[in-house]
Amino acid sequence: MEENIKQYTVVVFTEDKVGLLNRITIVFTRRHLNIDSLTTSESEIKGIFRYTIVTKTTPEMMKKAADQIEKLTEVLRAFYYEAQDVVSQELALYKISTANLSTPMEGLIRDFNVRILDIEKEFIIVEKTGSRKEVLRLFEQLKPYGILQFACTGQVAVTKPMKELETYLQELNKAAQKSNEIRSWKLKN
Amino acid sequence: MEKISGADAVLLSLIEEGQDTVFGYPGGAVIPLYDSLYGKRDKIHHILARHEQAAVHEAQAYAQVTGKPGVCIVTSGPGATNAITGIANANMDSVPLIVITGQVGSAFLGTDAFQETDVFGLSMPIAKWSAQITRAEDIAETMAKAFYIAVSGRPGVVVLEITKNALTSKTDFVYKKAPVIRSYVPYPEIPGEVIDKAAEMINAAEKPLILLGHGVLIARAEKAVKEFVEKSGIPFGTTLMGLSALPSDHPLNVGMLGMHGSYASNMLTNQADLIIAIGMRFSDRVTGKTSGYGTKAKILHIEIDKSEIGKIVSADLSVHGDLKSALSYLTPRIEKKTYNRWRKEFDKFYQMELEQVIRKDIQSKKPLIQMGEAVDIVSKKTAGNAIVVTDVGQNQMVAARYYKFKHPDTFLTSGGLGTMGFGLPAAVGAAVAQKFMPEDNIMKNFPVVLFTGDGGFQMNEQELGTIIQEKVPVKMIILNNSVLGMVRQWQNMFNGKRYSETDLVNPDFVCLAKAYGIKAKKVEYRDDLESSIEEMLNFDGPYLLEIMVDKDMKVMPFIAPGSTVDEMKLVSND
Ligand SMILES: Cc1ncc(C[n+]2csc(CCOP(=O)(O)OP(=O)(O)O)c2C)c(N)n1
Numbered sequence: 215m216e217e218n219i220k221q222y223t224v225v226v227f228t229e230d231k232v233g234l235l236n237r238i239t240i241v242f243t244r245r246h247l248n249i250d251s252l253t254t255s256e257s258e259i260k261g262i263f264r265y266t267i268v269t270k271t272t273p274e275m276m277k278k279a280a281d282q283i284e285k286l287t288e289v290l291r292a293f294y295y296e297a298q299d300v301v302s303q304e305l306a307l308y309k310i311s312t313a314n315l316s317t318p319m320e321g322l323i324r325d326f327n328v329r330i331l332d333i334e335k336e337f338i339i340v341e342k343t344g345s346r347k348e349v350l351r352l353f354e355q356l357k358p359y360g361i362l363q364f365a366c367t368g369q370v371a372v373t374k375p376m377k378e379l380e381t382y383l384q385e386l387n388k389a390a391q392k393s394n395e396i397r398s399w400k401l402k403n
Numbered sequence: 404m405e406k407i408s409g410a411d412a413v414l415l416s417l418i419e420e421g422q423d424t425v426f427g428y429p430g431g432a433v434i435p436l437y438d439s440l441y442g443k444r445d446k447i448h449h450i451l452a453r454h455e456q457a458a459v460h461e462a463q464a465y466a467q468v469t470g471k472p473g474v475c476i477v478t479s480g481p482g483a484t485n486a487i488t489g490i491a492n493a494n495m496d497s498v499p500l501i502v503i504t505g506q507v508g509s510a511f512l513g514t515d516a517f518q519e520t521d522v523f524g525l526s527m528p529i530a531k532w533s534a535q536i537t538r539a540e541d542i543a544e545t546m547a548k549a550f551y552i553a554v555s556g557r558p559g560v561v562v563l564e565i566t567k568n569a570l571t572s573k574t575d576f577v578y579k580k581a582p583v584i585r586s587y588v589p590y591p592e593i594p595g596e597v598i599d600k601a602a603e604m605i606n607a608a609e610k611p612l613i614l615l616g617h618g619v620l621i622a623r624a625e626k627a628v629k630e631f632v633e634k635s636g637i638p639f640g641t642t643l644m645g646l647s648a649l650p651s652d653h654p655l656n657v658g659m660l661g662m663h664g665s666y667a668s669n670m671l672t673n674q675a676d677l678i679i680a681i682g683m684r685f686s687d688r689v690t691g692k693t694s695g696y697g698t699k700a701k702i703l704h705i706e707i708d709k710s711e712i713g714k715i716v717s718a719d720l721s722v723h724g725d726l727k728s729a730l731s732y733l734t735p736r737i738e739k740k741t742y743n744r745w746r747k748e749f750d751k752f753y754q755m756e757l758e759q760v761i762r763k764d765i766q767s768k769k770p771l772i773q774m775g776e777a778v779d780i781v782s783k784k785t786a787g788n789a790i791v792v793t794d795v796g797q798n799q800m801v802a803a804r805y806y807k808f809k810h811p812d813t814f815l816t817s818g819g820l821g822t823m824g825f826g827l828p829a830a831v832g833a834a835v836a837q838k839f840m841p842e843d844n845i846m847k848n849f850p851v852v853l854f855t856g857d858g859g860f861q862m863n864e865q866e867l868g869t870i871i872q873e874k875v876p877v878k879m880i881i882l883n884n885s886v887l888g889m890v891r892q893w894q895n896m897f898n899g900k901r902y903s904e905t906d907l908v909n910p911d912f913v914c915l916a917k918a919y920g921i922k923a924k925k926v927e928y929r930d931d932l933e934s935s936i937e938e939m940l941n942f943d944g945p946y947l948l949e950i951m952v953d954k955d956m957k958v959m960p961f962i963a964p965g966s967t968v969d970e971m972k973l974v975s976n977d
């Protein structure tokens with residue numbers, strides 16, 4: 215079991231309704247799945263929200279959880295991807311003490327391709343966009359200088375293999391309509 | 404158009420949906436609803452339960468017997484929290500309910516106002532859908548959505564929390580039934596090639612076994628299933644919840660599946676080369692140890708809830724969709740066959756069970772009455788023409804094993820949640836449903852017979868009050884072993900007979916019934932058993948029959964926890 219654990223990026227599209235975040239996380243909680251990161255934003259279509267959730271689990275468990283998420287009434291679709299199928303980035307902010315500031319750090323900042331957002335007497339704030347690994351590597355490098363605050367977005371991701379959301383919506387609309395027809399057939403027979 | 408109050412909008416929505424009965428209990432937050440109800444008493448009957456949990460169980464039984472969704476109204480705070488067990492119970496057994504709970508005014512939300520609880524949040528993990536309504540103008544649309552979601556696809560419970568201001572403010576009312584919801588596809592289309600593959604699989608099988616679940620009843624697919632079963636010639640077993648889907652004495656019926664099911668169906672599950680699961684979810688009570696389940700079989704799973712497919716037992720082929728339509732395509736594509744040799748194998752196991760278990764249970768020579776004897780007599784006297792309701796425990800398993808069902812939806816029990824205290828209110832709900840049924844409904848004049856334990860009865864015995872208020876002729880049989888029998892059985896078998904907290908000091912149930920003006924009798928001797936049951940069944944009105952039974956009886960056969968289906972034990976060691 216253990217060796218089959220993989221990192222998954224779960225992408226969930228939902229209607230814009232109160233309480234959905236709660237419902238989605240309940241599925242993870244019930245199956246004892248840790249959420250490594252979770253981001254949410256409006257998708258490319260107005261009124262449809264996109265959740266990007268990173269978790270580690272087995273392929274079987276991932277499928278079961280995704281099915282249970284998709285079952286939620288206001289969830290449009292739930293997909294999951296392995297690492298190679300997503301392009302993802304995180305954005306991290308570091309507030310670093312200037313007390314120990316010296317030239318090697320400035321070099322570091324250059325090497326890591328970070329942006330300086332603010333410089334004050336006691337601290338500087340830098341921004342790094344990159345993979346989780348890069349974000350953490352920079353964290354380790356900055357540690358000796360004294361990290362006063364660290365905040366990170368978690369993974370935002372787009373997927374390589376996926377139809378356009380608009381296509382899914384059209385499919386869903388058709389299926390929901392068809393569903394009503396099947397229901398009428400049932401009620402008559 | 405004239406504006407109406409939110410409360411009126413709720414009731415008009417119910418009327419639009421053809422609902423004529425609601426179960427409930429009033430309180431501060433729903434006083435406006437009850438006020439509106441007062442003016443519509445001629446259109447909507449309200450059944451006043453004695454506890455909100457019971458009100459929900461009653462609505463559930465009403466739904467199962469009528470095929471319409473059940474509706475329940477409870478107040479905010481304690482009313483809603485009391486309803487929680489009922490909600491979880493109905494949802495686990497896929498019964499459509501609309502539970503309307505009051506809520507404090509929207510201006511007070513989140514302030515810990517008097518009788519405020521977060522019902523919306525509380526109900527999320529245990530309901531199919533829930534919504535909070537804070538404006539009168541949202542009521543009609545949300546109610547229409549609620550009904551559609553509750554009854555369609557795999558049915559379940561919808562919880563609507565309505566704030567007080569939404570009930571009292573004014574709104575226009577336009578009602579549109581069964582709205583299309585793009586994020587919700589309750590009946591997916593079944594691709595033709597899946598049906599073809601399923602038919603191929605069935606036609607190629609040599610030792611196939613059909614499993615029928617509650618889904619058969621929910622989909623109203625009894626006839627379609629009967630045709631399928633009879634054409635295929637394949638033996639079938641049913642889950643606890645699927646028991647009344649086809650008659651118990653159907654020649655292809657090989658009995659109940661699972662923990663206390665028939666010896667034959669369990670022992671031969673691992674001999675089958677194809678398992679055709681129809682509207683069931685492979686509950687652990689059915690599968691035993693899953694890694695040793697259906698070891699030689701391919702699995703064909705026909706199921707409406709996609710998340711159930713592969714959840715417990717992975718399917719070699721799945722047909723995701725409505726049973727009735729699936730079978731309407733599938734049955735014409737299968738060959739007409741018989742499996743005489745295979746069917747006979749079941750008989751061998753049945754004979755063993757008959758001799759070593761069943762006869763001893765229903766024709767006992769022990770000094771004390773066995774539960775099975777009572778169930779058997781009721782079964783013979785009613786000949787399947789009854790609505791049988793159980794509580795949870797030994798009484799439930801014995802009723803499930805020995806009552807012979809003839810008509811769909813005539814067995815009400817708490818399967819998924821196993822809720823003690825379900826029985827009495829469910830019996831009340833079923834009897835209420837009969838009251839308002841059209842005369843041509845076959846169930847209209849069936850007796851409603853409850854089998855309950857002495858423990859479970861006391862979990863909702865206050866519903867005797869509802870019985871006398873509604874004047875429903877429920878026949879209550881308390882199988883009194885003076886113990887929490889099923890737990891005690893486990894203590895006997897797995898805990899070295901250390902009977903920790905399973906002895907009950909009970910009240911005088913006959914006096915209790917009499918306090919409510921309900922006729923009652925206690926039976927202690929076998930000689931009085933049959934005549935007393937007869938008297939109860941013939942009595943015009945509610946009746947409580949307390950039958951003193953053997954507390955050392957064990958429900959057998961039994962698949963011990965952690966064992967596989969074919970490790971089922973036929974008799975207990977002592
Ligand atoms: C609400 C609830 N509490 C506890 C249990 C655990 N439980 C299952 S069966 C049982 C014993 C039931 O005793 P009784 O009602 O007398 O029925 P019997 O088994 O004796 O027929 C208990 C305590 C349960 N199923 N439901």
Ligand SMILES: [Mg+2]
Nearest residue numbers: 856857886888
């Ligand atoms: Mg008991």
